[in-house]
Amino acid sequence: MAFGWRCTGVAWPGDVPRLGWSKGAERRVSTLAYGGGLGFSAVGERHCVGARGNVCPLGAVVSVRSTGARCPECARLDRAHSVAADTLLDDPRTYRVYLAWFGPGLVKVGITREERGAARLREQGAVVFSWLGRGPLMAARRTEEVLRAALGVPDRIPYARKRAVRGQLPGERERLAEVVELYGRAAELEGRGWPESLERLPLGVVDHGGIFGLDRAPRATRSVRELVDGGVVVGELVAxxxxxxxxxxxxxxxxxxxxxxxxxxxxxxxxxxxxDPAAADDVRVPLIDIAGGGVQGGLF
Incomplete structure (x- = not known):
């Protein structure tokens, strides 16, 4: 079965987002710029993206609302090699523990491979973050668990909640203050449940509001619910x-x-x-209110 170019999602290796594309073994990357136009139409059916860089052997059709875009078998294989699934207990690489802030009261603690730098934070949409410590995987995982319990913060925050608060963010000073306060509470736990093999890192709060474009973009009120065959997405990227x-x-x-x-x-x-974004003015996909309202008529 031959396919055209398929999107592999957004990556944040640096301070600008990039869209990845694949067609068989071919790969491309599109660097996105604020103020630029974006336009595409969906063709045919949505198919499984495979696992660990491999093509799905079944070419399975998947749900249009799935954020994973994998069939059950490929999802199982992908998770089997995931740090989040605790299946890589002998991983020799260094990991970092972080605090990530997405909006007032929306803070999580997590871990990421040190070699990835802050890419994981940008990929999650963390508006503000600070490193907490670095060390072996299991020490980082243990610290994550200790901090979740002590600080009363989760290790996951649904994207729907992130979107709901993103348009009403406080100023930079106020959002940094919440991370500084939580860092202080986390530092007090050193020696009391904090593994000795995990080195605590100094406070260094980073704000992504500027590189995300959130501080200058109008508030978003709706989001795309799903794509459909022939559905078109056209607009100007503002954040x-x-x-x-x-x-x-x-x-x-x-x-x-x-x-x-x-x-x-x-x-x-x-x-x-x-x-062509300049040529399309009658295009539709289903939308839903970000604040939790009902589905609206598709429009773009």
Whole structure:
């Protein structure tokens, strides 16, 4: 079965987002720029993206609303090699523990491979973060568990909650203050449940509001629920955070315009055909209110 170019999602190796593309063994990357147009249409059915860089042997069709875009077998294989699944207990690499802030009261603790730097934080859409410590995988995992319990913070925050607060972020000083306070509480635990093999790192708060474009972009009020065959997404990129692209669309507020969020995890597995943003003015995909309202008529 021959396919055209399929999106593999957004990556943040640096301070700008990049869209990945695959067609068989071929790979491409599109660097995105705020103020630039983005336009494509979905073709046919959505297929499994495979696991660990391998093509799905079944070419399975997957749900249009799945953010993983994997069939059950490929999902199992992918998770079997995941740090989050605690299946790599003998991993010799160094890991870092971090605090990530997504909005008022939305803070999580997590771990990432040291060699990846802050890419994992950008991929999650962390507006502010600070490193806490570094060391072996199991020491990092143990510290993560201790901090979750002591600070009362989770290790996961749903993207729907992140989007709901992203348009109402406080100023930089206020959002940094919450991370500084939690870092102080975490540091007090050193020697009391904090593994000796995990080195505590000094406070170094980083704010991503600028590179995400959130401090200057209009507030997004709706998000794409799913793609459909023939559905078209067209808009001007005004901000991005993690896998989410914030697109300004034509029309006045309440008339099909405003800013809409596209979770690029929903477009993986689709064959996408380029659409000229300047030429498309009658395009539709289903949308849903970010604040938790009902589904609206599709518009872009």
């Amino acid at each position: 991005a955070a993690g896998p989410d692209l914030h697109l300004a669309v034509d029309g006045g507020e309440g008339e099909g315009g405003g800013v809409v969020v596209l979770d690029t995890r929903l477009i993986t597995g689709w064959e996408l055909a380029a659409v």
